[in-house]
Amino acid sequence: MSAAVSVNNIIKTYGKKKAIVTALQDISFEVKPGELFGIIGPDGAGKTSLFRILTTLLLADSGTATVDGFDVVKDYKEIRKRVGYMPGRFSLYQDLSVQENLEFFATIFNTSIDENYDLIKDIYRQIEPFKDRKAGKLSGGMKQKLALSCALIHRPSVLFLDEPTTGVDAVSRKEFWEMLKRLKQQGITILVSTPYMDEASLCDRVVLMQDGHVLSINTPQQIVNNFGKPLWAARAGNMLHLLNDLKQSEAVDNAYPSGTYHHVVLKDGYDEKFLLQKIKENNNELEIKQIQPDIEDCFMKLMR
Amino acid sequence: MKKRFPFISQLDASRYFEVYRNLHSYNEIETAFRKGTIKMAVVLPNHFAEDLQHFNKVQVQLIADASDPNFANTVSNYATSIIMDYKNRITDEKKLPYTISTDIRMLYNPQMKGAYNFVPGVMAMVLLLVCTMMTAITIVREKEIGTMEVILVSPMKPQLVVFAKAVPYLLLSVINIASILLLSVFVLEVPINGNIFLLVFESILFTLVSLSLGLLISAGVDSQQTAMFISLIALFLPTIMLSGFMFPIENMPLPLRTISNIVPAKWYYIIVRSVMIKGVGLKDVWKETLILAGMMTFFLTVAVKRFKIRLA
Numbered sequence: 333m334s335a336a337v338s339v340n341n342i343i344k345t346y347g348k349k350k351a352i353v354t355a356l357q358d359i360s361f362e363v364k365p366g367e368l369f370g371i372i373g374p375d376g377a378g379k380t381s382l383f384r385i386l387t388t389l390l391l392a393d394s395g396t397a398t399v400d401g402f403d404v405v406k407d408y409k410e411i412r413k414r415v416g417y418m419p420g421r422f423s424l425y426q427d428l429s430v431q432e433n434l435e436f437f438a439t440i441f442n443t444s445i446d447e448n449y450d451l452i453k454d455i456y457r458q459i460e461p462f463k464d465r466k467a468g469k470l471s472g473g474m475k476q477k478l479a480l481s482c483a484l485i486h487r488p489s490v491l492f493l494d495e496p497t498t499g500v501d502a503v504s505r506k507e508f509w510e511m512l513k514r515l516k517q518q519g520i521t522i523l524v525s526t527p528y529m530d531e532a533s534l535c536d537r538v539v540l541m542q543d544g545h546v547l548s549i550n551t552p553q554q555i556v557n558n559f560g561k562p563l564w565a566a567r568a569g570n571m572l573h574l575l576n577d578l579k580q581s582e583a584v585d586n587a588y589p590s591g592t593y594h595h596v597v598l599k600d601g602y603d604e605k606f607l608l609q610k611i612k613e614n615n616n617e618l619e620i621k622q623i624q625p626d627i628e629d630c631f632m633k634l635m636r
Numbered sequence: 637m638k639k640r641f642p643f644i645s646q647l648d649a650s651r652y653f654e655v656y657r658n659l660h661s662y663n664e665i666e667t668a669f670r671k672g673t674i675k676m677a678v679v680l681p682n683h684f685a686e687d688l689q690h691f692n693k694v695q696v697q698l699i700a701d702a703s704d705p706n707f708a709n710t711v712s713n714y715a716t717s718i719i720m721d722y723k724n725r726i727t728d729e730k731k732l733p734y735t736i737s738t739d740i741r742m743l744y745n746p747q748m749k750g751a752y753n754f755v756p757g758v759m760a761m762v763l764l765l766v767c768t769m770m771t772a773i774t775i776v777r778e779k780e781i782g783t784m785e786v787i788l789v790s791p792m793k794p795q796l797v798v799f800a801k802a803v804p805y806l807l808l809s810v811i812n813i814a815s816i817l818l819l820s821v822f823v824l825e826v827p828i829n830g831n832i833f834l835l836v837f838e839s840i841l842f843t844l845v846s847l848s849l850g851l852l853i854s855a856g857v858d859s860q861q862t863a864m865f866i867s868l869i870a871l872f873l874p875t876i877m878l879s880g881f882m883f884p885i886e887n888m889p890l891p892l893r894t895i896s897n898i899v900p901a902k903w904y905y906i907i908v909r910s911v912m913i914k915g916v917g918l919k920d921v922w923k924e925t926l927i928l929a930g931m932m933t934f935f936l937t938v939a940v941k942r943f944k945i946r947l948a
Contacts, residue, residue, distance in 0.1 A: 387789045389947045408945070409791070417789040423782035440790045482786075 334401060336490055336521035337363040337386060342395035344381050344544075355381040356392070357544040363523060363537075368516045370535030370552075371525040372627070377541040379525040380420055383494045386523070387417045400489050413441075416488030418479050420495040420525075426468030430459055430478055433467050434485060441486035451518060452481045455511055473504030480511065484520075491515065493524040497531065509534045529628035540631055547634040552627060559625040559633065561585075564604055565593035568615035577611045588632055595629055596620075643722035644678065652714045669701055669743060670916045672906070676700045676711045693735040702742035703913035704753050707884055712740045744829075744913050751824040756908035757881030759816050760901040763839065764846050764875055766812055767805055771850030772863040774801050775943075780860060785947065794943040798855070798936075802847045809843040829915030838911065838921070841928050842904040848935035849900070855943045875901040903927050 344356040355378045363369045371379050384390040386399055388408035396403065402410045424433045434456070438445050449456075459477050462470065467478060476496055483491060493512075497505040509531065512522055516536075524535070532538045533552045540547040540555070548555055566587075568574040575594055578587035583602035587594055598607065604620055612618050625633075648655040656674050659665055668674045679697035681687065687694045698715050700708035716738045723736045745752040775797075778784040787797065813836060820826045828835060850867065857863050876882055878892065879901035885893055896902050903924040910916045918925070 384947060389785060389788060391946060412789050413791045415789065417786065419782060419785045421782045421785075423786045425783055426781070437786075437790075440787065440792050442791065 335362040335398075336365040336367065337369075337397070337399050337523060339382070339386070339397045340395055342382070342385060342392045342397055344378070344385060344390065344392050354544050356385075359395070359541075359544070359546055361539050361546065361549050363521060365521055366516065366519050368512060368522045368524070368534075368536045370532050370538035371523065371541060372527075372529060372532045372538050372631070373525075373541035374527055376543070378544040379541065380494055382541075383417075383419075383492050383523070383525060387415060387492055388412060413486075414489045416483035416486070416491040418476075418483040418491075418493045418496055420498065422475050422479060424467050424475075424479055424482060427466060429464050429466055430470070431463040433478060434481055437482040438485045443486050445485065448485055448487045451487055451515075452484050454514060455484075456481045473500050473507075476500055476504070476508060477511075480508075484515070488520065490521045490523065493522065495525055495527065497526055497528065505531070529626070529631055532627040538627070540627075540634060542631075542635055547631070555627060555630050556625055559630050561597055563623055563625045563629055564596040564598065564607075564620055565590075565623045566596050566618070566620045567593050568619070569617040570615065574611070574615050574618075577614055578607075581607060581610055583607045583610065586632065586636065590628065593623075595623075595632070597633065643719055646722050647678070647715065647718055650714070650718055652711075653718075665699060669699075670910075670914055670920055672701075672910060672914075672920070674701070675707065676715060678715065688734055688736070692733055693737065695737050695739055697739045697741060699741045699743050701914075702745035702748060702752070703909045704884070705742070705745055705748040705750060706753065708742055708745075709748070712738075712742075716740070749824075749826070751820065751826045752913050754881070755816075755820040755824060755826045756905050756912060757879065759813070759839065759908055760842070760879055760881065760904050761875065762812060762816060763809055763843050763904075764871065764901060767809055767843050767846035768850040768853070768871055769864065769867050770808075771801060771805050771847050772853040772867045773860045774805075775851065775854035776857055776860050776863045779858060788945065788947070794945060795940050798851050798940050798943055801854075802844075802851060805847055805850075806840075806843060809847075810840065813839045813843070826912070828912050830911035831917065834918055835908065835911045838904070838907045838925065838928075841925065841932065842900065842907075845900045845904075845928050845932045845935065848932050848939055852935045852939040852942065855939050874899050878902060879905045881905055900928060900931050 339362070340360050342356050342359045346353045346355055359378070359382065371382065373379055381390065385392050386397055386404060388404050388411050391405060398404065399411050400414055404411060425436065428436065434445055455477050459470070459474050459481070462474065467475065470478060480493070480496065497508055500508065512524065516522060535552060537549065537551050538555065539549045550558070566574060566578065571589070571594065575587060575589060578584050578594060578596055583598055583606050584596055585599045586597040596607070598604065608618070608620060644655060647653045656668070659668065659677065665677045668677070677699040679699065681694065684694055696719060698712050700712045702708035719736055719738055723734060727734050742748055775784075778787065817828065817835070821828060849871070853863055853866050857866065874895070878885070878896040878899045880896070881901070885896050885902065888896070907921045907924045910921050
């Protein structure tokens with residue numbers, strides 16, 4: 333079976349001659365049917381532009397893309413019938429109630445709530461107690477659940493979720509990802525973008541993006557495996573001082589703060605003993621240990 | 637060809653009047669007024685010359701179209717002074733105390749009520765205000781709050797989006813029309829002389845023109861402020877200035893008169909005055925009706941065409 337989504341050499345720029353901003357620089361990737369595909373990148377990486385091109389809302393400067401086998405430019409009408417799209421910004425009618433919003437979106441997709449209730453029931457059940465509340469008065473997490481229900485109401489074959497967990501609390505984020513996993517089991521291809529690196533491991537495959545470039549496309553496990561070098565975590569009494577010392581050391585390739593530790597990558601030919609020797613007299617309570625890299629570490633490495 | 641009374645020639649010669657035609661009965665006067673081709677009729681008695689010579693006095697009747705009271709007033713004053721001027725000239729020649737008195741009749745609005753003038757004008761203004769301004773911001777608002785993004789990624793056709801946006805405001809306008817008419821009849825005591833259904837039909841037609849104009853603005857701009865600004869500057873001022881409601885269009889210089897033709901309110905104002913005050917039927921306003929219908933079709937087509945199927 334052919335790819336659910338394929339992107340070939342997409343370039344997108346904004347602005348005119350004088351101030352051209354390149355949002356997407358020659359992006360290509362493929363998403364297999366039924367895959368939970370993550371697009372990971374910091375703000376401004378081009379995630380939203382990419383989603384808008386794939387949902388036929390924007391035209392790329394060059395390159396082609398297909399969704400569910402249809403060209404995003406030529407067959408935009410077909411695509412609009414069969415994809416679900418949840419924009420990064422809450423885009424439902426704030427002055428309609430939860431139920432009214434759902435009914436509205438069911439109507440514009442020529443379907444009814446009953447027809448696809450089984451698909452959304454897990455999600456919708458959680459907000460059903462508030463179904464007469466105005467959508468604008470819902471909490472952040474509930475808004476996202478409603479938006480997801482609305483995006484699913486016509487049983488789309490491909491679901492685009494643009495930063496669905498941004499601004500949502502940790503518990504709701506976890507719930508949200510569990511919902512996505514259940515949807516995946518229903519055979520829906522899901523493209524989800526997120527700036528949170530820790531969510532990457534929840535995807536089948538991810539593309540890491542930075543400033544409109546693709547850094548890496550692989551399974552989260554493979555990306556971690558490709559890190560290739562030992563990673564060290566260091567801490568000391570004065571963390572700021574330690575970071576400065578690490579950055580100035582000739583043995584250190586890269587050092588950056590991460591949680592309660594500083595992560596350190598050493599240059600080839602140096603080992604941690606050499607580093608310890610160098611910095612221990614200036615740093616009390618110094619502790620250094622080897623750790624497993626995660627996606628964020630890979631991202632930091634790829635970014636350089 | 638036509639034998640003219642000397643002072644009729646004098647009226648014709650002045651730059652304020654143009655003699656349209658000689659009429660021979662009161663019925664013809666009525667028809668000419670209804671068609672809107674004449675603003676004033678001058679009625680001369682039989683044996684005008686004999687009366688003047690034998691009795692030294694004669695009465696001339698001036699009938700003015702007072703559906704626009706200001707205009708009627710001006711017209712009859714000008715005519716009276718021209719007739720007086722003529723009288724003075726012949727009296728000088730003949731050394732005789734001739735008197736020509738004028739009897740002015742204000743047709744359609746004998747009490748010279750201002751309301752007869754401003755009710756049609758206010759109707760045009762209110763309908764334009766509600767319909768154009770409100771609809772101008774409706775599509776833009778969806779763009780601003782982001783709901784348009786979701787609506788676009790759906791099978792909804794642009795026509796459907798545009799029409800659906802117009803319907804609530806159309807209903808609102810029907811209520812508006814009804815309340816203006818009720819107020820004007822019962823509070824301002826302006827009668828509806830023509831067919832009320834025709835009046836309502838024409839008002840709905842004008843509403844549709846305003847709605848489509850609003851949708852056209854809305855489809856083309858990106859922020860509510862721009863939409864408001866365009867509807868205010870590009871629509872409101874011309875409507876006040878060039879619809880004939882504030883200033884008679886006939887008195888304007890040619891460029892403004894030409895521009896006034898593209899102001900929808902001008903045609904609606906003519907229709908309402910004709911139907912409501914003069915009581916004419918569709919056969920006398922079909923031309924204006926057709927112009928409004930044409931404008932509506934044009935605006936609506938362009939609005940649907942300009943509706944962006946993508947975000948940028």
